[in-house]
Amino acid sequence: MPFLQHLLAQLSPKKAFHRQGHGVLLSYLLRWVFISLLVGGVSGSASALFLVLLEFVTQYRETHAWVLYLLPVAGFLIGAAYQYGGKGSEGGNNLLLQTIQKPSLARIPFVMAPLVMLATVLTHLVGGSAGREGTAVQMGGSLADQLTPWLKLRPRDRQVLLICGVSGGFASVFGTPLAGAVFGLEVFLIGQLRYHALLPSFLTACFAHWVTLSWGVGHTVYPEVVPPAFTVLSLGATLLAGICFGVVARGFAGASHAVAAIFKTTIAYRPLRPAIGGVLLLLVLWALGTTNYVGLGIPTIVASFETPLPGYDFALKLFLTALTLGCGFKGGEVTPLFFIGATLGNALFPWLPLPLEMLAALGFVAVFAGAANTPLACTFMAVELFGSGCGMYAGLACVVAYLFSGHKGIYGGQVVGSSKHLLWGRDTGKALEEL
Amino acid sequence: MPFLQHLLAQLSPKKAFHRQGHGVLLSYLLRWVFISLLVGGVSGSASALFLVLLEFVTQYRETHAWVLYLLPVAGFLIGAAYQYGGKGSEGGNNLLLQTIQKPSLARIPFVMAPLVMLATVLTHLVGGSAGREGTAVQMGGSLADQLTPWLKLRPRDRQVLLICGVSGGFASVFGTPLAGAVFGLEVFLIGQLRYHALLPSFLTACFAHWVTLSWGVGHTVYPEVVPPAFTVLSLGATLLAGICFGVVARGFAGASHAVAAIFKTTIAYRPLRPAIGGVLLLLVLWALGTTNYVGLGIPTIVASFETPLPGYDFALKLFLTALTLGCGFKGGEVTPLFFIGATLGNALFPWLPLPLEMLAALGFVAVFAGAANTPLACTFMAVELFGSGCGMYAGLACVVAYLFSGHKGIYGGQVVGSSKHLLWGRDTGKALEEL
Structure with a gap:
């Protein structure tokens, strides 16, 4: 009886391996x-x-x-x-x-x-x-x-x-x-x-x-983004916005590395670099006459979901962050990228048929996705911060920004595991800083 | 002036490649x-x-x-x-x-x-x-x-x-x-x-x-799952539930393949397999005296979020689905896996300190994650169907279920790209049906 044979085979010692497998997996988990x-x-x-x-x-x-x-x-x-x-x-x-x-x-x-x-x-x-x-x-x-x-x-x-x-x-x-x-x-x-x-x-x-x-420490709460009606226009606008976010992400990576390279080649004594950078920052801040672009900039990020802001906000933040980090001050790039993205999304509002808060949310995650080359993490972030309604739009924007930032990024130690486009096939296996 | 040199380098023809890059990317996108x-x-x-x-x-x-x-x-x-x-x-x-x-x-x-x-x-x-x-x-x-x-x-x-x-x-x-x-x-x-x-x-x-x-076609709407308080207990319960989901996913894959193998070895004429399978199904349904387990089973899936159900529901659905698909009827495995997972989660409710709807939601996605070996897609699915609140719990459950289903799955054509555990390192590069 093949049926009985099959049943017996299921219970045979050969299958014990799989039973053993559970023990191994359990110890791995613990x-x-x-x-x-x-x-x-x-x-x-x-x-x-x-x-x-x-x-x-x-x-x-x-x-x-x-x-x-x-x-x-x-x-x-x-x-x-x-x-x-x-x-x-x-x-x-x-x-x-x-x-x-x-x-x-x-x-x-x-x-x-x-x-x-x-x-x-x-x-x-x-x-x-x-x-x-x-x-x-x-x-x-x-x-x-x-x-x-x-x-x-x-x-x-x-x-x-x-x-x-x-x-x-x-x-x-x-x-x-x-x-x-x-x-x-x-x-x-x-x-x-x-x-x-x-x-x-x-x-x-x-x-x-x-x-x-x-420890009782909380996080900034962002508004839940209500997705717009799902039309050709809203999809097309998301793709166009994604391109802008990717290009600006690439620009930010390029500017940071360029500033760092300039300081490295012009000032030999390392502690002097952030000192002189500090003087420059001070001059720029004095010329601007505002402290909107210093620190994390959370108030401006939150405002970009609510009200139209000056269209140059993203560019100034990009420049100031590149200067701050390029000369040797410390901190991450991501919150400034949120700032740059959210204000860029805000600046695109007159040009693209998407709600203001949606554009700010897309920029928030997609510029970061392009600059860090992490589109899936950023899609998850969009869902975690702005609710699942914006998920699909955020996914599209992040993926397009990821493509359009090319083989550039804020982490020079990142290695190209598989090139983003056949055009750059020969980059595979190299770190971004070698390119 | 190194500064000017650097600035000029940025504008040099070598950089034109990158400008060209945008055109290539744009045509790729279009x-x-x-x-x-x-x-x-x-x-x-x-x-x-x-x-x-x-x-x-x-x-x-x-x-x-x-x-x-x-x-x-x-x-x-x-x-x-x-x-x-x-x-x-x-x-x-x-x-x-x-x-x-x-x-x-x-x-x-x-x-x-x-x-x-x-x-x-x-x-x-x-x-x-x-x-x-x-x-x-x-x-x-x-x-x-x-x-x-x-x-x-x-x-x-x-x-x-x-x-x-x-x-x-x-x-x-x-x-x-x-x-x-x-x-x-x-x-x-x-x-x-x-x-x-x-x-x-x-x-x-x-x-x-x-x-x-x-086309005016909608989808089943599931309840938004409110996450429970974030404690050692709720995290531990999620891991334990994930283990159960993974083991049952593996059981489903094994049962489907076993039923298919039995029909294949005992009945040579192929059209007869689903015919005889149909007779068997009819007998089982007659013996059970209920049609709860036929078809997609959406009403039971929805009910599993709301009210405790019989603890054997998942096992009967598993058996009937394995019989239906194993003998040659057509359809997917995933909605039955949703059913099996949601009712299994429901059955775990008396044993684990998590809300009923959360257990049903975790089972819904995690049994599928284990059986299809797609933990990230299932985490996204949890967020899209049940809201972002359950995301972290769903992610944990899916990842644990993925591990505990081992190198088994509903898709025999799936290839092991990188083994889930060193124990099975030699499976790399093989299709699941060869293992």
């Missing part, structure tokens, strides 16, 4: 729950402390405008701290990405975590235009890597651990666990997403987010 | 907007017609119970139609996945589209337990592939076209464009996601969804 709890605990706590400090210095700056005059001094302090106490941690995000790609490299210095936190807080105190994600990601990665010798991890597992650090830092600093989990998986390779760190990355992102919330 | 409109138009229209027919036959069956007696006759008709008019299209989803992996294979027969639609409608009319996505995906893939010679596509672009067909079919039949877009990218390889079809897939999914809506 192991990574344990490690993710550790990484989530440290990165979530670091993010919580960081967010509290940021809030404090931002309020202080807004009520004590004179601190802007400290820009050159703060710049010098930051430059000197990295020069004499950095132990190689000025590589920042790129050092992290390189180590994820080659997990046999040396340990990420512990000092990266406190140094980048203090430098970023100082940058925000004196009115540099910078963000948070770079700081959170570097804290997460550096703190996670200190567990490597303690947990006796092999290179393969160390790679997963570092991805967890990135995911945890990102998830907890923005309050977006899904975006954080996918960002960690997506950021080190362009054009590919591998699943070997899927479970650890999701676990750490959730735990880190939970830890930050448990 | 080309795929055009192709995606075509594929979205045909797959979205096919899904609309299919959904209307399904609605009609479901209502007819519910008011005319005697049609269940036609199960054996309908089975024979379907078997005979595939035997004598199938032109190789009985390969179904697997043929599609194999062609995506090897785009030099022969054209997908056009007859696959009408055949699978009629066979599925007939299956649902007489009370088989089946779904929709297989049908929609096969219609999308087959119709898309008819464009290959007309558009003179090379194998690489044909691969992208077929992915578009899958995305469009999936997106339009469930009304979930993001899940559809990512499903098309995720389904043919386990453990990897490549971005070469990112833009076309997103475009087609959106267009197809839009076309189905434009």
